[in-house]
Amino acid sequence: QVQLVESGGGSVQAGGSLRLSCAASGYTFSITRMGWFRQAPGKEREGVAGLYRFSGGTYYADSVKGRFTISRDNAKNTLSLQMNNLKPEDTAMYYCAADLKYGRDLRTATDFDYWGQGTQVTVSS
DSSP: OOEEEEEEHHHHHHOOOOEEEEEESSSSSGGGGEEEEETTTOOEEEEEEEEEEETOOOOEEETTTTTTEEETTTTTTTTEEEEEEEEEGGGGGEEEEOOOOSOOOOOOOOOEEOOOOOOEEEEOO
């Protein structure tokens, strides 16, 4: 089992920055992939950014490329998402996700078994 706890959400004006963090505990040594997803009211959950633990390969949604950066601190078992130049359309609940399986991609929510409780990000214009 893996437990995930997000922090760092909040309210900012457009153009501002936020840094989300996700603390992982439990069988962290077995995690193969981690990612950030978001879900706005009335919309499906979408992959924002993801990271393969062993290869270091990453994924970014087109809408956040050049603005968001995903990183992992293996020693601290934390996953971060640095979000710069935030836009109102980035407003959503953001979720940290992790999985223990190999051979899956980073953008599909149903491929992740472990989820945090979410942290709200609100960007005003």
